[in-house]
Amino acid sequence: MKFKTDQLLKKLRISSFIYWPIFVFPLLWGGKLPDQIVGWADEIKIQIPKVWTDEAMEDWELPNSNPEFSAKPVSEEFYYNLPERVVYKTYPVYHPDHEPEGYWEWLHQQEAEIVLDQSTLVTEEDYIKAGELLFGYPIDTLGALINTQHVRNKDFYAKTNMPLTPEGIMPFAQWVVAGKGKVYLGNLSCAMCHTRVMDDGSLLKGAQGNWPGDKAFAFAMESDGASERGVQGITNILFGSPFAEGDPHGKLLASGKEAILAAYRAVPEGAFGRQGTSILFPPQAPNLIGVKDRKYLDHGGLGQHRNIEDMMRYIAMNQALDFLNFYGDYNSIGLTKERLNSGEPIFFPGTYDRHSDAQLYALAKYVYSLSPPINPNQASQLSEKGKIIFAEQGCVTCHTPPLFTNNKLTPADGFEIPEDHYDRYDIFDISVGTDHGYTMKTRRGTGYYKVPSLLGLWYRGPFLHDASLANLEDLFNPVRLEDDYVPTGFKPHDVKTKAVKGHEFGMELDAEDKKALIAYLKSL
Amino acid sequence: MNVNFLISLVFLIQFQAFCQKEKGSDPIVFEIKNAGITVEGTISDWEYEISFDPKRLDESSIKGVAYPVSMDTGIKLRDKHLQGRQYFHVDKFPEILITSKKITTKGKGSYMGVFDLTIKEVKKEIEIPFMLTSKGNTKKLIGDFTINRLDYGIGESSIVLGDEVKVKVNINF
Incomplete structure (x- = not known):
């Protein structure tokens, strides 16, 4: 009896003894057995959504930048047959x-x-x-x-x-x-x-x-x-x-x-x-x-994030189930559709359960x-000056407070936005000219990059979607636009130098203004 | 974004009729609040046609056409975005039109005009007070007005970008 009532209280989220007289005693007094009450509580407990349904998986992800090769995930039946x-x-x-x-x-x-x-x-x-x-x-x-x-x-x-x-x-x-x-x-x-x-x-x-x-x-x-x-x-x-x-x-x-x-x-x-x-x-x-506050997941905004079900889908897919995706007739682990659906288990990491x-x-x-740690960079006169520069330079248009993102997708150079995307997705229809390789030449590429939030910049890095710049100072350094620049973050293995182009904002500010702007960015 | 259209028309004319069609010499200036900061931009390519007789205001007219592709806010990428489909959509709507419907005098070079302003095929009637003055052979028209950019489908509601755009026009001819 003790166990049942404890369990009941937990299910009813009642931890304080003061609620006993209000909720529990009357039920027990009324002749209701703990088992019955637990049953009722089960009915009102958190309902777990079923996330991998054929209908939901159909259009949850954005199409590939080459839409013929958009990912086709495994079926609902296949998915729920996995242990x-x-x-x-x-x-x-x-x-x-x-x-x-x-x-x-x-x-x-x-x-x-x-x-x-x-x-x-x-x-x-x-x-x-x-x-x-x-x-x-x-x-x-x-x-x-x-x-x-x-x-x-x-x-x-x-x-x-x-x-x-x-x-x-x-x-x-x-x-x-x-x-x-x-x-x-x-x-x-x-x-x-x-x-x-x-x-x-x-x-x-x-x-x-x-x-x-x-x-x-x-x-x-x-x-x-x-x-x-x-x-x-x-x-x-x-x-x-x-x-x-x-x-x-x-x-x-x-x-x-x-x-x-x-x-x-x-x-x-x-x-x-x-x-x-x-x-x-x-x-x-x-x-x-x-x-929690982002509307798209992945740098290319591959997964829509409209509710917790979308986040659950993203986790399920990205914990290796995407190895079972077909991109047209292509599957990265060499499966045919017949083999995939043969009923035989597929022993590849992350795909058999x-x-x-x-x-x-x-x-x-x-x-x-998840919540951020306490930021050691508190607001100062310098960062307040940077806050004004942030507004003057128009940063707020994309990196809009309080999330410091407008939660939109920007097209990469070379991607033509399909007409129907304007109604289906949140589009900011201008490219900032950063490297388009990730979103135009990979299985996860959508043709877009999502506008990143600037919150927590102080503990992050390297920067830009391709991690090509190690420091915020590098972002505002016009030298990075030159072909003889040595990227401070990611540098492809087969080059000695590479211009880091795109997102060319704030480059003409004087040194003091840049310092102030960076102080502000680090305070976010 | 920022659509500020300020048309300030100052006509200082002395009791002489004239008719003129010209390219605007000074750019149209617009202002909008963005994150608490007033952002200023210009449209440099525009034309006007004025037929004005202070004695026959009912026969006078003022027309203007502005080309938002010439917009300049000091940040090129922002200009490009403003010209895109979510703001001015210049590929589809290359012109902003303004046409007077009625002009009345307010005394000594001061007038009130009722205009049709058309942006992105949305036509709305607005009132613009303006001054028309003349000094020697130079005439000057100054006017300004404020619109709500959302009325014309220019961008969307935003927590940082203001809805109101102030437009100033200054014509020397």
């Missing part, structure tokens, strides 16, 4: 020099422990807490990017310049214990790309991450002695887009193993060549703090709950 993910307890990964004595042996003595029972989730707080757990939970233990041998090798950390916490923890991967002696390195958690090790060693969850993922992957392939064919194969799986004009990824593959590895190494911390994007046009790792809808809901709620 739901089981969440085991995870353990931190240490740099070998910092691993507590006996830790590795101790890990191997641990039993598997399932740490998430979604049937116990009742309140919004329950879901947020579960979401935080899921945010850090790896969906791959097959070594999709890196494996045990890599993280237990000191060279891995040195060659990738891997950020660590003061305790020597590498926070981008975890040990997953799936049974006694079954200790696997877990990859591909949300936290892998969306965790930032700050200068003081603290972790900022949800921020633009500084996981040097592409450098790490290059190390993994090199240290494993991957063949040229192997390197080409996995690179094609990740980024192949033969339908893109000029097929730049096909050309990269043809350039051979060393050039491909160099392309991985060229991607700086703060950017990441996620599947469907590119290491030739790598996207900045998105800042998730404040994502799925989050439950409740897990996705929890993840979305957690992401929505």
Whole structure:
């Protein structure tokens, strides 16, 4: 009886004893058994939406910039036939020099422990807490990017310049214990790309991450002695887009193993060549703090974000289900439509199981709950001057307060906006002239870039959608427009210099005004 | 964006009739509030046709056509955006038209005109007070008016960009 009434109170979100006389005693006095009351409470508890329906998936994403090759996801039937993910307890990964004595042996003595029972989730707080757990939970233990041998090798950390916490923890991967002696390195958690090790060693969850993922992957392939064919194969799986004009990824593959590895190494911390994007046009790792208020997701605005269901869809898709997408007749892991729908499981990282809808809901709620840390750059006379310059220079038109984005999509150079898009999407019909490669030549490209929010610039970087500029000062430096410029952030592997064009605002301000404007931007 | 159209027409004329069709010498100036700051822009390419007899105001007329493709706010990309379909849509609506319907005197070079202003095929009647003066062989018309840009489908409602646009016109001829 005690358990039932406690459970009932939780379901009714009643924690204080003062509500007992009001809600519970009368029901019990009226002869209602706790089981019945729990049943009623179940009916009024949080309703989890079903997100992967054929109807919803039809037009949730924007079309590809080459619309014939817009993504076609797996069907509702296929999706819900995938098994739901089981969440085991995870353990931190240490740099070998910092691993507590006996830790590795101790890990191997641990039993598997399932740490998430979604049937116990009742309140919004329950879901947020579960979401935080899921945010850090790896969906791959097959070594999709890196494996045990890599993280237990000191060279891995040195060659990738891997950020660590003061305790020597590498926070981008975890040990997953799936049974006694079954200790696997877990990859591909949300936290892998969306965790930032700050200068003081603290972790900022949800921020633009500084996981040097592409450098790490290059190390993994090199240290494993991957063949040229192997390197080409996995690179094609990740980024192949033969339908893109000029097929730049096909050309990269043809350039051979060393050039491909160099392309991985060229991607700086703060950017990441996620599947469907590119290491030739790598996207900045998105800042998730404040994502609740964004109307589009992905730098190209691929996913509409109209409600929590859209966020759940985005998480489900981006946790590797997009490997099963067809782009016309093209599938990046070489599937045919017959093989995909044969009923046989597909063993590719992230594609053989799925989050439950409740897990996705929890993840979305957690992401929505992320809040920025206290900004050390408080308003000053200088930043107030910068605030006026921000308005005078017209920055407010796109980076409109209080979100510091107008939440619109701007077309890239070379993209002609289809007439119907004006009614379907939020369009700001002018290109700011930044590099168009990501949105015109990748599987995720839509022809647009979303207008980014400037909130939290002080803890972010590198900047621009392709992470080509390391500092805000570089953004306002006209030297960046010259062909002999050496980008301070991402620089393609096959050039020594490259102009960083586009978004050419505030370049003619004098030094003092630039200083003031940057002071303001860092105060946001 | 900012659509400010200010037509300030100052006519100082002494009791002589005249008729003239010219390109505007001074640009049309417009002003709009953006994030609390007054942004000024100009339209430099425009023409006017004036047929004016202070003794026969009912037979007098003032017409103007402005080409928003010549808009300049000091930021080229912003100008391009203003010329795009969400603001002036200059490809489809290259002209802004203003035509007098009635002119009445307010005494000593001062007049009140009722005009039809057409932007993006939206025609609205507005009243514009103006001055028409003459000094030697030079005549001067100054006037200004304020419109609500949303009435003409110029941009959308915004929390930072004002709706009202002040337009100033200054003609020396």
